[in-house]
Amino acid sequence: xxxxxxxxxxxxxxxxxxxxxxxxxxxxxxxxxxxxxxxxxxxxxxxxxxxxxxxxxxxxxxxxxxxxxxxxxxxxxxxxxxxxxxxxxxxxxxxxxxxxxxxxxxxxxxxxxxxxxxxxxxxxxxxxxxxxxx
Amino acid sequence: xxxxxxxxxxxxxxxxxxxxxxxxxxxxxxxxxxxxxxxxxxxxxxxxxxxxxxxxxxxxxxxxxxxxxxxxxxxxxxxxxxxxxxxxxxxxxxxxxxxxxxxxxxxxxxxxxxxxxxxxxxxxxxxxxxxxxxxxxxxxxxxxxxx
Numbered sequence: 001x002x003x004x005x006x007x008x009x010x011x012x013x014x015x016x017x018x019x020x021x022x023x024x025x026x027x028x029x030x031x032x033x034x035x036x037x038x039x040x041x042x043x044x045x046x047x048x049x050x051x052x053x054x055x056x057x058x059x060x061x062x063x064x065x066x067x068x069x070x071x072x073x074x075x076x077x078x079x080x081x082x083x084x085x086x087x088x089x090x091x092x093x094x095x096x097x098x099x100x101x102x103x104x105x106x107x108x109x110x111x112x113x114x115x116x117x118x119x120x121x122x123x124x125x126x127x128x129x130x131x132x133x134x
Numbered sequence: 135x136x137x138x139x140x141x142x143x144x145x146x147x148x149x150x151x152x153x154x155x156x157x158x159x160x161x162x163x164x165x166x167x168x169x170x171x172x173x174x175x176x177x178x179x180x181x182x183x184x185x186x187x188x189x190x191x192x193x194x195x196x197x198x199x200x201x202x203x204x205x206x207x208x209x210x211x212x213x214x215x216x217x218x219x220x221x222x223x224x225x226x227x228x229x230x231x232x233x234x235x236x237x238x239x240x241x242x243x244x245x246x247x248x249x250x251x252x253x254x255x256x257x258x259x260x261x262x263x264x265x266x267x268x269x270x271x272x273x274x275x276x277x278x279x280x281x
Contacts, residue, residue, distance in 0.1 A: 019171045022260050023267065027143050027175045031270040032280045048260040049169070078221075078228045096225045098255040120253040121265035123272060125224045130253070 021046045048119075056099045057118040061132040062111040063089055072103035072112065084133075092132040095125040137277050141187055141213050144176025145266070148186035148210070152203050152239065154193025157256035158220040162190060165259035172263060183209040188269070192219045194226040195237035207243060215248045215269055219262065224251045248272070 023045045028034035037043040068088035073081050080096035081103065104112040120130070128134055151159055165172050166179055180186050183206045195203050207216070216239070221227040223239045236242065240249050250272065252265035274280050 019168055019174075021174075022170070022263060025174065027270075030279060031267065031274055035271070048258070079230055093225070095221055095251065095253050096227060096230070097221065098228050118254060118258050119261055119264045121251065121261060121268045122253075123250055123268070125251045125253070 020049050022048050051116055051118075055116055055118075056101050056114040057116045058094055058114075058120060059092055059097060059099075059104070059132065060113045060115050061090070061092055062109075062113075063133050065109045065111040066090065067109055069108065071106045071108070075102040075106050077102070089133055091134065093126070094120065094130045094132065137213055137273065141273070143270070144178070145187045145215075145269070146178050146180045146185055147188045147190050147217075148180055148183045148206070149190045149192070150183075150203065150206050152191050152193045152199045152223065152237070153196035153235075154220060154222055158192040158222075158254075161256050161259050162192070162219060162262060165262045170259045170263065172266070175263075175266065177266065183207075184211065186210050187214060189214065189216045190219055191216060191223050191239050194222045194229045194232075194235045195239055195242060196234055197236050200236045200242065203239065203242060207247070213248075215250060215273070216243065217250050217252060217265055217269065219252050219257055219265070221253060221255045224253070227255065 024034070024043070034043060038045060066089050068083075070083055072090060073083055077100060078096050078098045080093050080098070082091045082093070084091055099114070101114050104114055122130070124130070149159070149162055164170060183189065189206065189210055191203065218224045218239055222229065223237065226235055226237050229235050240247070243249065250265060250269055252261055254261050271280075
């Protein structure tokens with residue numbers, strides 16, 4: 001039936017698409033040019049899909065609150081935490097982390113917190129922003 | 135790495151599970167679904183490493199997968215980029231003291247391999263797209279288009 005086909009076509013054109021166009025709808029011709037446009041505010045990034053509640057992202061570490069009790073080292077399943085004995089603080093490797101939040105749960109001073117940051121990618125797995133308290 | 139005209143934007147990816155728990159594999163598939171839809175960037179999952187530009191490795195390399203990982207890497211035509219999805223592949227993650235692991239992947243690949251790490255356990259589909267963005271930036275830098 002041509003009328004029902006036209007009706008379906010118009011309905012599909014008018015309904016909101018399920019695709020989340022993160023970060024931009026199509027590939028820009030030059031990514032460096034697009035990055036400078038984003039910095040100047042001429043190009044806006046479509047936000048990612050909404051995160052679930054209690055999302056466990058990259059860890060944040062409060063160095064001053066840490067008392068060096070090493071409980072987090074005992075519970076870490078991936079040896080992502082290393083104790084710095086002369087400073088009595090810990091060092092955290094983000095690229096070894098499994099994002100289990102056990103260190104955040106056991107810490108008596110609450111110096112660890114799971115942030116909502118999850119867009120982490122790069123050419124160096126041990127760069128400065130991939131190690132907390134380097 | 136000599137860059138060709140075809141190795142520009144529409145990167146074709148080949149996915150290798152080198153011993154992962156399937157979480158990262160599911161997230162890669164989720165990135166290909168209409169919800170995230172990486173095919174709007176021309177990124178396509180292909181069935182053979184001989185057709186691929188980018189290799190997606192998930193998981194620490196188990197002993198049985200070591201030879202296969204090397205074979206898949208050698209079968210992929212140059213120029214190629216390796217994307218390591220998830221923390222298992224980049225540092226072996228929770229399997230760091232396992233006797234069955236020969237990884238991480240970058241210790242097995244040759245020194246001139248172009249490796250890009252996507253961090254997460256598992257990664258979110260947006261982070262896979264973010265990793266592709268980093269790959270584009272890197273390729274433009276190699277090509278000299280970073281103006």
